[in-house]
Amino acid sequence: MNAPAYRSVNPTTGELLDEYPHITAEDLSAALAAADEAFGSWAARPIEERAEVARRVSEVLRERGDELAAQVTREMGKPAPEAAGEAELAADIFAYYAEHGPEFAAEQVLSDTDKERTVLQHLPVGPLLGIMPWNYPLYQVARFVAPNLVLGNTILLKHAESTPGCALAIEAALREAGVPEGVYRNIFAGHEQVSEIIADPRIQGVSLTGSERAGAAVAEQAGRHLKKAVLELGGSDPWILLSSDDIEKDAAKAVGVRLENAGQACNSNKRIIVSADIYDRFVDAVIARVAALSPGDPADGEEDTYGPLSSRKAADTIEEQLTRAVSAGAQLRIGGERLVEGAFGDGFYVSPAVLTDVPRGSDIYYEEFFGPVITIFRVESDEEALELANDTQYGLGSTVYATEPGRAEAVGAKLRAGMTGVNGAAPESEDMPFGGVKRSGYGRELGPVGMDEFVNKRLYSVRKA
Known part of the structure; x- marks a missing residue:
């Protein structure tokens, strides 16, 4: 399990840049425990405070934009102008949910009489697993992480095996912005470890962007363990x-x-x-x-x-x-x-x-x-x-x-x-929903509905004394 599994290779030259082993069983267990423990305090914070952290993430991403874009180009071959645009869009996504997240998660009043007040609440559900692809290694992470960070969920992020440098750079940016330990953690997990994470009762949902085959495997495992899944898969537009x-x-x-x-x-x-x-x-x-x-x-x-x-x-x-x-x-x-x-x-x-x-x-x-x-x-x-x-x-x-x-x-x-x-x-x-139908997957990311996937839509009714 400790053999190099995540390999950073420059596709322009074929040069091996770096490699990393899978996370150890002990470290994975600790990461799951930390995400579960951090959820209580993170979800208890006022949403405005979580939104402020997301705003700082946006600022750090902009400050590090050139560095992040260069890493994307170096690690997966994206042309420099496109990589710069991706870094900017990732920052825009965090800024969008920082500004609009509290509004999207606001309770909806269903009934308010002299005897009873009933509302629909939008509450976080707990630790989530994100499985992200290599083709847009900044943007894809941002569109999953930003709304869930503001909502109050905690995140374990399994990035693609070919973009470990991007994965570490994103994690470093979130740390610099003040995202607490346990709220976001990059993990270099293998396929068996991903299955273990999905099965863990502390994990409340999984989001995958990737191939149709990977989506089918994750959906099967999520369904077996009664976990919500969001899938953005292939296309032939x-x-x-x-x-x-x-x-x-x-x-x-x-x-x-x-x-x-x-x-x-x-x-x-x-x-x-x-x-x-x-x-x-x-x-x-x-x-x-x-x-x-x-x-x-x-x-x-x-x-x-x-x-x-x-x-x-x-x-x-x-x-x-x-x-x-x-x-x-x-x-x-x-x-x-x-x-x-x-x-x-x-x-x-x-x-x-x-x-x-x-x-x-x-x-x-x-x-x-x-x-x-x-x-x-x-x-x-x-x-x-x-x-x-x-x-x-x-x-x-x-x-x-x-x-x-x-x-x-x-x-x-x-x-x-x-x-x-x-x-x-x-x-x-950042303000337009993204997603498909048929074998392109299900669920939506970005826009107002991007904050509407991993959420407890709780009916809360209080009878007045």
Whole structure:
């Protein structure tokens, strides 16, 4: 159990930066006890005091923004401008719940007569387990931790095995901001230890952002032990273009969204669906846009470059999926090449790929490409676009564009997803709920409802003397 398990590797160079063993059984037992003990005093504090701590966390994150962003780039290959934006958004999330948390948790009066007053209270439930991913190692933690910290829950945080440096940096920022011992604790736990934590009667809920397989395993364990779970899993989001008055602009937009974070975003536009009358021109414009990209160092943040995937395994998976797609009959129009020579030959680079003609009904059609693969489908009608968009096991995000009044709205209203944008992406910010349906998971984070998951909605009635 003490062998190195959490490994920090620079995906740009393939260099091993650091490694850490799993937490020992003794330390894990102590962490569980500390979270349970701290809950009593933390929940007893006025919510305004907890909100003030969250405000200080926001300030520390801003002060450490450059340092945190550099760690994200170094450890998982995110381009520097995107990493800086992620650090800023994490700070915004803590600031948002610091300002609005007391309002969101305020009691709701249901009845108030001369004989009785009845209210609905929003109370913390106890220690929670958060299982966080590597692709947005600051943002994902913030959106789980901030509302629960203000609400009064305590947290054990199990971060991804490939981003231990980010995990430690976040914990250090919370300590500097005054989060008490036991209220937040990073743990380098293994899979068996995660199961042990979920089963522990002191833990009252678990939140996971990650793969569909991981979500199913955690949901099964949580259900067995009667624990609430919130799951944000995979996605295969449709991005529908029904008509256009500027093909080049729309192609650039589609490529920019798809290649953000090297295509490693749950709600990325993984299936681009285009009307037949503009399909050929759109595909040509996308290919031209991709052809103009060259490999670069994400720390430089230069335009018209692409960075590495987060790990060797991620790059291997994309290569394997592309091979199977072509074998199934898809057309690889450009890209999909592994860099094995040159300045980045030891890194985890795969050139952005454009796929067309992926056969519906094939195994690869239903899979999520978690990397720089742009898949484009041709449709003959709005009805076919809608049917294709909904033909997925996932239901996270979705977007539809059209130039004619009401056309995009008619399709958007029938998309089966947790988030839909019409003639523009659904907003992503600290005040907007995030989550999906179907096999993309359940529960919501961020916005007012982000504080409404791990909460005891207690009915409290007092008869007046």
